[in-house]
Amino acid sequence: MRNLWIFLSKYSAFFFFIIFFVCSVTMVVKNNSYQHATFINSSATVVGEAYARINGYKSYLNLKEKADLLAAENAALRQQLKTSFYYDSVTQRTVKDTLTKQQYTYIVARVVNNSVNQKDNFLTIDRGTRHGIGKDMGVVTANGVVGIIRNVNERYATISSLLNSETHVSATVAGTNAFGSLIWGIGNSDPTIAILQDIPNHIIVKPGQKVVTTSQSTLFPAGHPIGTVKRINRNSGGSFWDIEVKLSTNFATLEYVYVVNNLFAAEQKQLEAENNKVK
Template sequence: MQQVIDFIIRKKDVVIYIVLLLFSLTMIVNSNYFHKSKTLIIFNNITNYTFEKFTFFNEYFELKKLNSDLFEENLLLKSEIEKTIKYKNIDSLKTSKFKYKNARIISNSLSSFKNQIIINKGSKEGLKKEMGVINANGVVGIIKRTSQNYSTIMSLLNTDIKINAKVKRTNNFGTLEWNGEDINFLSLNDIPETANIRVGDSIVTGGMSLIFPEGINIGIVSKVNSYNLEKNKLNQTTKTNQNIKLKSRENYLNIEVKLHSDMGKLNNVYIIESMFIEEFNRIKENG
């Protein structure tokens, strides 16, 4: 405060001049309607210009983020197209295996064991139960039921969901499940201990159910444990029910997978329509 006072004392002539100038301008403006209206116009123009520039920069950064998201989504779709073209000459189904429809999320739960997502499209748009749902980063879930204008998705963060997945590097297949704990991690089960799985390996869809095309991103391996090791730990604490469950998975790995998608920040998604899933399911049911 003392520094401010010292500055004013040193520059008192300039300060007095500015005060008198502002006082004079105020008197002139208030005493004359013409000057007053002109001043208000100038002030409004300055205010509008400043607001316009602020809005421009704000929209610029929002558009930059939107363009980044759209770029990632386009890369995903481009990847799917390239895969389809790659197998065009050897796949009798050719380019008609899957179709994609976009939708927007309007509700997303994270705090229960049976988390669900609601999107703004339903049966009127051709959506059906058991259609896969993805976004730019990877798998999101599977449609559980539809109404005319909305659909409910069983999120990856639902203890009932099971996704056919594989380790991209080794091609080992397993079942992806959520244990109801951390929303950023899932477990990949049914992969034998003999498999050479490493931390950092990519986990993608296996393509064996026709709900998802093969190779859609899910996440990366963050931890690899043996169920036998976990069973030995439980034997020391006598947790009978969990021990029985682990016994059935002896000689298999317990693989922790960190999701690519931030399930708490989902916005736009793509619905995957498999053109042959009904035929596939009929053959599967008939054995």
């Protein structure tokens, strides 16, 4: 306490100056309309900027929550696309009865682990069987195909990335009826390039054409983007093209993905399995 009094007495002139200065400013502001208005406007500006900064910090802290919300909304909107519905049409003479049935639903998931520089690359997502994820489901983003679910437990699942030599996706060059198999890692390890094989060489293919998924697979809805044609090469057999495809998915920056749930997949696989038994 003694030291406090010594400090106050030593700097008393400074403290008196501060007190008198504040009192004088207060009196000037209160008793003069112009100074009063100026002070109000200035204080409002300072307070407004302070609130803006605080709200900016709060928004930054809530980015993950907002990103999760946006991803969920995107998944819900994706389910409303025409490619997510199956059209059951019956035509007889001039009467046409068309029914739409939901064929694809989407489960949003966050990527918690990822690799792009291995021979066989995998991703891990924070969704599992408790969220409706099952083995052999397709995985996409809004920009392109990501891969196929390989292993699942209650809370997590691993994805065999498109950048994996074991991942083959049925694909076609948009505007043609020919389809082939998209494979990565043939002669290169570039995470942006894959090879589309088995497209007959009588099919006219040009650089820049879109490469999309086909209806030949139960994994993805037909027409989902994969990439664009970069270069066309004749394979060693001479009857087919080896088409270099510039992938539209940036695997190095993946944060959220959508797992594709084909509601008709089990029915189709069961029928095809029975057909194979007959053979």
